[in-house]
Amino acid sequence: MEPLLSVEDLTMDFGGIRALDQVNLRIHPGEIVALIGPNGAGKTTFFNCLTGMYTPTGGTILLNHQGKGGKRINGLKPNKVTELGLARTFQNIRLFSNMSVLENVMIGRHCRTRSKIFGAIFRDPATLREEEDIIGISFALLERIGLADQANTFAKNLPYGAQRRLEIARALATEPTLLLLDEPAAGMNPQETLELNELIFSIKDDGLSILLIEHDMKMVMALSDHIFVMDYGRKIAEGTPDEVRYNPAVIKAYLGEEDVRA
Amino acid sequence: MYCYAPMEYFIELTFSGLTRGSIYALIALGYTMVYGIIGLINFAHGEIYMIGAFTALIASSVLTYLGLPLPAILILAALAAIIWSAAYGYTMEKIAYRPLRDAPRLSPLISAIGMSIFLQNYVQLAQTADYLPFPALIPEFDFLEPYAGIVGSTDLVILVVSALGMIGLMLLIKYTRTGKAMRATAQDKKMALLLGINVDRIISITFIIGSGLAALGGVLIASHIGQINLYIGFIAGIKAFTAAVLGGIGSIPGAVLGSYILGLTEAFATGYVSSDYEDVFAFSLLVLILIFRPAGLLGKATIEKV
Amino acid sequence: MLTAKDVRQALLIGLWFMFLTFPLLVIKVNTIEDTIIWRWNNMFIIGGVCFVATLALRSGRRLLVQKKQEDASLKNSRLSSRIRTHLHHKMVYLPLLSLVLLFFILFPTQFSTYQTTIMTTALMYVVLGLGLNIVVGVAGLLDLGYVAFYAVGAYSYALLNLHFGLGFWTVLPVAGLLAALFGVLLGFPVLRLRGDYLAIVTLGFGEIIRMVLENWSEFSHGPSGISNIPRPGLFGLDLSLNQSIIYTYYLMMLMVAFTIFVVNRLQNSRIGRAWFALREDDIACQAMGIDKTRTKLTAFALGAFWAGMAGVFFAAQNTYVSPKSFTFLESAIILCVVVLGGMGSIIGIILGALILILLPEYLRAISDYRMLVFGATLVLMMIFRPQGIISTVRRTYTLKR
Numbered sequence: 001m002e003p004l005l006s007v008e009d010l011t012m013d014f015g016g017i018r019a020l021d022q023v024n025l026r027i028h029p030g031e032i033v034a035l036i037g038p039n040g041a042g043k044t045t046f047f048n049c050l051t052g053m054y055t056p057t058g059g060t061i062l063l064n065h066q067g068k069g070g071k072r073i074n075g076l077k078p079n080k081v082t083e084l085g086l087a088r089t090f091q092n093i094r095l096f097s098n099m100s101v102l103e104n105v106m107i108g109r110h111c112r113t114r115s116k117i118f119g120a121i122f123r124d125p126a127t128l129r130e131e132e133d134i135i136g137i138s139f140a141l142l143e144r145i146g147l148a149d150q151a152n153t154f155a156k157n158l159p160y161g162a163q164r165r166l167e168i169a170r171a172l173a174t175e176p177t178l179l180l181l182d183e184p185a186a187g188m189n190p191q192e193t194l195e196l197n198e199l200i201f202s203i204k205d206d207g208l209s210i211l212l213i214e215h216d217m218k219m220v221m222a223l224s225d226h227i228f229v230m231d232y233g234r235k236i237a238e239g240t241p242d243e244v245r246y247n248p249a250v251i252k253a254y255l256g257e258e259d260v261r262a
Numbered sequence: 263m264y265c266y267a268p269m270e271y272f273i274e275l276t277f278s279g280l281t282r283g284s285i286y287a288l289i290a291l292g293y294t295m296v297y298g299i300i301g302l303i304n305f306a307h308g309e310i311y312m313i314g315a316f317t318a319l320i321a322s323s324v325l326t327y328l329g330l331p332l333p334a335i336l337i338l339a340a341l342a343a344i345i346w347s348a349a350y351g352y353t354m355e356k357i358a359y360r361p362l363r364d365a366p367r368l369s370p371l372i373s374a375i376g377m378s379i380f381l382q383n384y385v386q387l388a389q390t391a392d393y394l395p396f397p398a399l400i401p402e403f404d405f406l407e408p409y410a411g412i413v414g415s416t417d418l419v420i421l422v423v424s425a426l427g428m429i430g431l432m433l434l435i436k437y438t439r440t441g442k443a444m445r446a447t448a449q450d451k452k453m454a455l456l457l458g459i460n461v462d463r464i465i466s467i468t469f470i471i472g473s474g475l476a477a478l479g480g481v482l483i484a485s486h487i488g489q490i491n492l493y494i495g496f497i498a499g500i501k502a503f504t505a506a507v508l509g510g511i512g513s514i515p516g517a518v519l520g521s522y523i524l525g526l527t528e529a530f531a532t533g534y535v536s537s538d539y540e541d542v543f544a545f546s547l548l549v550l551i552l553i554f555r556p557a558g559l560l561g562k563a564t565i566e567k568v
Numbered sequence: 569m570l571t572a573k574d575v576r577q578a579l580l581i582g583l584w585f586m587f588l589t590f591p592l593l594v595i596k597v598n599t600i601e602d603t604i605i606w607r608w609n610n611m612f613i614i615g616g617v618c619f620v621a622t623l624a625l626r627s628g629r630r631l632l633v634q635k636k637q638e639d640a641s642l643k644n645s646r647l648s649s650r651i652r653t654h655l656h657h658k659m660v661y662l663p664l665l666s667l668v669l670l671f672f673i674l675f676p677t678q679f680s681t682y683q684t685t686i687m688t689t690a691l692m693y694v695v696l697g698l699g700l701n702i703v704v705g706v707a708g709l710l711d712l713g714y715v716a717f718y719a720v721g722a723y724s725y726a727l728l729n730l731h732f733g734l735g736f737w738t739v740l741p742v743a744g745l746l747a748a749l750f751g752v753l754l755g756f757p758v759l760r761l762r763g764d765y766l767a768i769v770t771l772g773f774g775e776i777i778r779m780v781l782e783n784w785s786e787f788s789h790g791p792s793g794i795s796n797i798p799r800p801g802l803f804g805l806d807l808s809l810n811q812s813i814i815y816t817y818y819l820m821m822l823m824v825a826f827t828i829f830v831v832n833r834l835q836n837s838r839i840g841r842a843w844f845a846l847r848e849d850d851i852a853c854q855a856m857g858i859d860k861t862r863t864k865l866t867a868f869a870l871g872a873f874w875a876g877m878a879g880v881f882f883a884a885q886n887t888y889v890s891p892k893s894f895t896f897l898e899s900a901i902i903l904c905v906v907v908l909g910g911m912g913s914i915i916g917i918i919l920g921a922l923i924l925i926l927l928p929e930y931l932r933a934i935s936d937y938r939m940l941v942f943g944a945t946l947v948l949m950m951i952f953r954p955q956g957i958i959s960t961v962r963r964t965y966t967l968k969r
Contacts (some may be wrong), residue, residue, distance in 0.1 A: 051855060082857035090855075096848035099841075102965050107845045111857025113838055117866065120837030121830055127837075134838070135965055152964040174857050303764050316592060323597035327604055342591070349588050361951045368710050369950045371764050372907060375712070376946025379900055383940040388592045388610075395600075496896075500775075503768065542779045545772040552769045553757045 002064055004029045004209050005050075005086075005178055010059035012042075012049055012233075019045045021233045022059065027178065027226075032200065032210045034220045036244075037230035038253075043213045044091055046230070047180055050211075051088050052078035063178075083111050087176035089167040091183045091213070097156035101147055104155050104166055105138035108173025141169040145199065161192035168199065178209045185216045193219060221245065229253075275533040276526065277413045277421075281486070283525025284424035288479030289502035290509070290517040291431060292351075292472025298448045298512040299468050300363065305374035306354060307476060308499020309381035310347050312492060314477025315396070315484040316385060318343040322397055336399040343477040350381075351473025352466055360462070378496075385492045393491045396484040420482045427478055428518055431471065435514065440467060448512070497541060504548040510561025519559060574626050582619035589614050672821055676814040684817050688885060690925040691820040692878050695827050697905035697917040699874025704903065705911030705960075706835060707867035708847025709759070710767040712899055713774025716754075717747040717872035719781065719894040721879020726794040726889045727787075736800040740880050747876025748869040755868035759861055774899055781891040793890025797883050816885055823881065824918075827874060832914055834870070836963050843867050844912070897939065904942045907949050910956020919957060 003026040012020040019042050027033045035043050049056045055075040062070030065084050073081055087108075096104050113134060119127030142148040145165040150158065155166060164184055171179055181200075185193045193216065200223055204210060214220050220227065220241070227244045229237040231253045237244055244250055289311050296304045321342035325335045358377045362370040403415040435441035447454040447464045455461050483498070484490045501524065509520025524544065532540050551558065593614060596605040676684045696718065703711045724743035728734040734742075758769045781788045788794075799812045800819055807815060834840050842863045845853045854860050883889045901924070909920025924945075928938040949956065 053851070053855075077859070078851075078854040079857045079859045082855060088855055090852065094849050094852035094855075096845045096852065098848055098960075099844055100964070103841060103844075107841055107853070107856050107858070110838060110842055115838050117834070117839060117870070120834050120839055123833065131838070170856065303768060313592070320591045320595050320597055323602075324595060324604060327602075346588070346591055353584070353588060358947045358951075365950070365954065367763055368708070368767070369954055371710065371767060372903070373947045373950040375900060375903070376943045376948075376950070378943070379897070379939055380943030380947065383937075383943060385592060387937070387940065388589075389596060394597075500772075539779070539783060542776055542783070545776050545779070549758075549769050549772045549776070552761060552765050552772075556761065556765055 003027060004031075004064050005211075006062045006070065007050070008060045008062070010046070010049060010061065011057050012045055012054060013057045019233050020049065020056070023230070023233075023235050025228055025235070025238075027209050027211060029177075029209055030204065030207055031225045032204055032212065032223050034212045034214060034224040034227045035230065036214065036217075036220060036227060037236075041230040042233040043230055044182060045233075047088060047182055047211075047213065049074075050081070051086055051180065052076050052081040066177075079111065082174050082176075085175070085177035086180065087171035087174045087178075088180040089164070089171055089182055089184060091186070093160075093163050093167060095155040095163055095166060095170070097154065099155060100152050101155055101158065101166060102135070102138055102142060102151040104170050105141050105173045106134050108170045109134045109137060112173075112175055138173060141172055144202075145169045146195075161188045161196075164188065165196070165199065168203075172203070176208065178211060179203060180211045182213050183215065184212070185214060185219055197223060271533070274413070275529045277417050278533075279526035279529030280522065281417045281420050281525070282528060283505075283522035284420050285479045285483045285486075285498070286502045286505045286525055287518045287521035288424050288427060288475045288482075289498060290506040290521045291428070291514065292476045293503050293506040294509075294511055294514060294517040295444075295468050295472050297506070298514075299444065299465060300359070300370075300451075301367075302359060302370050302374065303503070304359075304472075305371065305499075306358075306377035306381055307472070308495035308497075308502070309378050309385075310351050310354075310473045310495070311476040311480040311498055312490070312495030313350055313381065313385065314343040314347040314473075314480030315490045315494065316389060316492075317346045317477070318399075318481040318484060319394060319396055319490060322399060326397070332399070332401060339399065340478065340481045343481045344474045347477030347480070348470040348474045351469040351476075355466060355469040360465075378499075382492050382495070389492070391492060393489045395489050396487070398488065399481075399485045416482075416486045420486060423478065423482060427475055431475065432514065434471075440464070444468060500548070501544045504544050504551070507548065507556075507558055508551050510558030513558070513560045516558055516560035570623060570627055574623060578619045578622035578626070581622045582615040585618040586611050586615040676817050681810050681813045684813055685885070686926065686929050688813075688817045688820045690922050691817075691824050692881055692885075693902065693905055693921040693925050694824050694918050695820075695874055695878045695881075696902045697909065697921045698827050698831050698914065699871045699878070700902050701871075701906050701909075701912065701914075701917050702831065702834070702843070702874075703867055703871035705906050705913070705917075706840065706847065707843040707864060708763075709864060709867065710763060711770045711868070711871070712767050712896070712903070713754075713770035713772070713777075714871070714875055714902055715894045715896070715899040716770075716774040716777040717750060717875035718879045718882065718898070719777055719891075720747045720750050720872075721876035722883040722889045722893070723781065723788060723794075723879075724876070725880040725883040726797050729797060730794060736798065736880065736884055740877055743880045744873045744877040747879070748873040750876075751869040751872030752865055755865045759864040759868065771896060771899075774894075774896060778891050778894050781894070788891070791891060793888060793892075795888045797887045797889065799887060800884050816881075820881060823877065828914060828918075835912075835914075839863070839866060900946075901942060904945055906956075908945055908956060910958045910960060912960035913956060913958045916956045916958030916960075 005025075005027040007023060007025040009022040009024065010020055011018070011022055023042075023046060025033075025035075035046065037043055045054065048054045050061060052073070052075070059074070061073050063073050063084055063086065065071045071084065073084060073086075076084075096107065099107075113130050115127040115130050139148060139151065142151055145168065147158070147162060147166060147169070150162070155163065158166060164187075168179075168181065168184065184200075185196055188196060197219060200210060200212075212220070212223065224241055227239065227241055228235055229244060229247075229250050236253055237247045237250045239247065289307065292307050292310070293304060296302055296307070318339045322335050322339040325338055330338070354377055358373045359370050362373055400416045400419045403418070435444060443454070443459045443464050444467070446457065446459055447461050451461055454464075502521070505521040505524040506517045507520070508524060509516025509518065511517075524547070527547075528540065528543065531543055590611065593610045594607050596607060597603075598605070675687055679687075696714075700711065700714050703709050703714070721743040724746050725736070725739045728739050728742070754770075754773055758766055758773075761769060782791050784790070799807070800816055802815055842853070842858050845856070845858065846860065846863055850860055853863075882893070905920045905924055906917055908924060909918070910916030924942070928935045928941075934941060
């Protein structure tokens, strides 16, 4: 099968510091892929390059957009990348904290809707229909993450775990083909993590691909079809969970001498 | 306009540019120090400079009335200006900026704009909105007589005094404990706090030093031009801010460099081209730098962390 | 309630301010007659005021802390939230709204033309405030040169009328569009700047436009301005000055109603949501597929649009324009309206404009201290109530099934 996303020799320099060094990675449709590595390995930088937050110094990012073959997305603006079907969450939650929970999800619909100033002022039937669609889809997404009854509270008043789920719902509202999750389980309790696992599996069942940065090894091993390991801006290993689990290079570089099954 | 030899005219303009640049530098340093340490464009900084000029005027009038000799008046008036301006800067930070240190970025800026409007009108109500003649405090030097028309003694005093002020500041920042603490706070406020630096105190000191320098600039320029009013702070503030941005805001050598560049370009532009659009020129320069090179000449471009 | 420590602190603060204000408030020199006036009473007034104010502030703060603790136990019993829930009730807000409307409709019949003129001005600031609110309050872009668009509107009317004899009604939309175009032209290069730089650049642009108007006499008639601008016409009828003033007032009222209608609809639309989101977090905004530059640009242009139209009203009401009316202070006053009223809150801004413009007119005692109070308002609002007197209420949604 043709990969959904293929990254070739991706390199990113900040001044004299090389944060990413010729990283290669492929994601196939319907796969959950994890990106792991110690802090400062360059995982978030990698995300930022994919999503257009940074313009990579070198290499190519090809996105297979709606089966029409690879489209180079290096240096595209973040909003263009999102329109092409890549949506993300943030490591340090970036919700619109003074907007309601529902509105946060509604913002995600922005790039899939079209009404303009004219429609906003005159509220023609097309605009009203579109608005209803936005509300309907957003409510459905809130139900899916179990926050429908909190729709009208401020996002900042949600508990931490709920905020992380809301970020996922907001990203899903943009109708992505590839969802990038940056440490979605950080700060969650075991119960919340379990629910998150189910959510991620159900997203996969919808046919989406997921790229995941995560430190919770139990979660990574349980979810992933394929794992990439990074250290000091390089990819040091890849493979199935089992292959990675027993890869001596990974154990040495990433976990020191500790056991991976922690 | 060309009343004497082109070369002499050129030198005269150069001196005039350097003089302007010195004054801008004294104000720009305050902007850049405050920006470096708390990331705030202290919009009311120009007002501090204006208050400095007013204080000097009042002090010199009172001292003249008391019959003191001219050099004593000059020094005491300058001292009074520096002390009171510093006090205003210190109080302003405590009232208008300290409570907003963790607020969204625009809040302290709006507060600073409010402070600027407040101080202007305070001076208007307490003193006057009219121009006040400023006494010639700086004596004429005999040894400059042969060069009259090229460089005046006020120019010379401004150049020397402001240079001394700047060197003093650099030494303070480079070699004293306070200076080190200031640099540390500018780099990382939280870390500085963890290392036992009294960040509040350092910020206060920054405001005090910046305000003192601005007041010095106020006294010098007032005795150079010979009159002041309450609006001098606004224009001078914008120009000094332009200079600070030109050099790279947050960078102290940058502020000095930017000020001299701005002073010289202004002097040559008004001397050789036209003085009608003098202020438009400074504003346009500011807009162009911010659009095309917001990091300035010596500043570093920063990448926003995601 | 107050301890000895509080009193000592207040005393110190009083003394400090007596020292601080000593040269400027106490000594007044007359450099022409070479006399010095000593105003010692000012010193003691300042000392006393600061002493009392500090004590009041301290006890007030303590009361507030206590009240907050009580509030935590008695949730939702706070007066403001109770008023708000009542206001949302149709039985309450419809009669209230009609009462307010009635007041404004009957205003010119009950008060003098002088007062009608003042009210017209206040309403103009409502439009300006609502326009700037789109930019500052909703989209979170601090525009310190808003007055430039106001000037564009006023001069459009003055010049188009002078050279081409165009009337009020023709110019009104044209000026709005011209101002919006200016907004786009200005916004295009500057909107990628960070918030505080944007503020300074817009300030710069505002000042440049004013200075150009002042210096380019062939175009703008320089500092002397343009006079004899016609007042708004009514189907070619000849109106007396009085009638004309009252007519302008009603037009201004319609304008305000129109502005409220449009701004309200914009805020609750796809674009309005994008603006709010931009204010909250522009990085997340882009990651959600929102074109940052374009969204900022629409906010900027739409904000400018209202300033342009208000400018036409300004020129028509005063029959005279000059660069003096478009200084930075004017921008600051409009900003003050938005900040006092509450960024993003329509009702708040209407109240803010009325308070800030009418209060100094009716309380003569304040009018001298007008700008002083405006400056202090900006500082105090940021510290004590950054959300303004009426904070934004987010719209709530229910799912129709």
